[in-house]
Amino acid sequence: xxxxxxxxxxxxxxxxxxxxxxxxxxxxxxxxxxxxMRYSSLGGGKRVRPFLVVASADLFGVxxxxxxxxxxxxEMIHCYSLIHDDLPAMDDDDLRRGLPTTHIQFDEATAxxxxxxxxxxxxxxxxSPETHSDGAVRADLCLAYAKAAGDRGMVGGQMLDLAAKDxxxxxxxxxxxxxxxxxxxxxxxxxxxxxxxxxxxxxxxLLNGYAHDIGLAFQIADDLLDVExxxxxxxxxxxxxxxAGKATFVSLLGADRAxxxxxxxxxxxxxxxxxxxxxxxxxxxLARFIVIRKS
Numbered sequence: 001x002x003x004x005x006x007x008x009x010x011x012x013x014x015x016x017x018x019x020x021x022x023x024x025x026x027x028x029x030x031x032x033x034x035x036x037m038r039y040s041s042l043g044g045g046k047r048v049r050p051f052l053v054v055a056s057a058d059l060f061g062v063x064x065x066x067x068x069x070x071x072x073x074x075e076m077i078h079c080y081s082l083i084h085d086d087l088p089a090m091d092d093d094d095l096r097r098g099l100p101t102t103h104i105q106f107d108e109a110t111a112x113x114x115x116x117x118x119x120x121x122x123x124x125x126x127x128s129p130e131t132h133s134d135g136a137v138r139a140d141l142c143l144a145y146a147k148a149a150g151d152r153g154m155v156g157g158q159m160l161d162l163a164a165k166d167x168x169x170x171x172x173x174x175x176x177x178x179x180x181x182x183x184x185x186x187x188x189x190x191x192x193x194x195x196x197x198x199x200x201x202x203x204x205x206l207l208n209g210y211a212h213d214i215g216l217a218f219q220i221a222d223d224l225l226d227v228e229x230x231x232x233x234x235x236x237x238x239x240x241x242x243x244a245g246k247a248t249f250v251s252l253l254g255a256d257r258a259x260x261x262x263x264x265x266x267x268x269x270x271x272x273x274x275x276x277x278x279x280x281x282x283x284x285x286l287a288r289f290i291v292i293r294k295s
Contacts, residue, residue, distance in 0.1 A: 004282055008286075008289075022121065037117055040118070049071075051286065056194065059193065062197045066131060070125075077119060080118035080119040080122075084115045123145070140195045148187065171252050171253070174252060186218065189211070191204070209269075213272070214290055217290050225295070
């Protein structure tokens with residue numbers, strides 16, 4: 001576990017360096033936009049999605065100079081989604097990663113623009129020859145990220161989440177919602193490593209199964225933290241889902257059954273990667289970490 005934690009730290013630091021370079025400050029009033037983008041994306045976080053990009057790409061011998069750019073792009077998309085999710089029109093949160101949310105630190109208009117700019121910047125990075133010399137690989141990355149982030153993925157899942165406030169959802173409905181809202185970006189993070197490494201269809205199938213399982217395990221762990229964690233530990237307000245009467249894995253299954261399901265999914269995810277041997281050790285550790293994390 002020590003090696004895994006250090007690998008997470010090292011990858012997070014490396015991705016932060018790339019983001020720091022990509023989000024270069026400028027002169028003039030538009031620099032306020034850059035500062036908001038930097039504030040939201042350089043303010044910490046576990047960097048789970050970037051870690052998945054880098055670790056999955058490592059399975060296929062991809063150069064870090066390439067995988068770190070794809071990892072930075074997925075983090076930009078993730079951070080854009082957090083900025084918009086926190087807005088008063090959405091989840092109306094004042095705290096993120098233990099700090100004021102972007103619209104509180106700056107203002108709502110700047111936060112919206114920062115989210116817009118991070119999303120589009122991500123595709124600028126993916127489309128650049130610096131990410132990969134093969135245009136077909138770059139096009140595949142752009143297509144995969146767009147599908148994962150769009151109406152059939154993360155954004156569509158957020159729409160389902162908004163609609164769910166007025167509906168009584170069952171477990172399959174909550175699973176579909178969270179698969180779109182949270183799981184698609186996790187899945188495409190693993191897919192990115194496969195695209196960069198020109199992996200075989202068999203390898204892609206295994207990584208896809210792994211990503212599917214950790215995506216659901218991740219969300220169940222989040223639901224448990226919302227019920228059992230403190231704002232100080234989690235870095236954001238807790239208990240909001242329960243207060244809003246929203247259906248979650250915990251509200252539908254109970255905490256004990258939800259935790260049991262998360263552990264089952266974690267073990268199942270790790271098993272998908274056994275064929276890769278020791279090369280997949282960090283990804284397998286991540287599957288275990290996801291269900292025991294405290295934030």
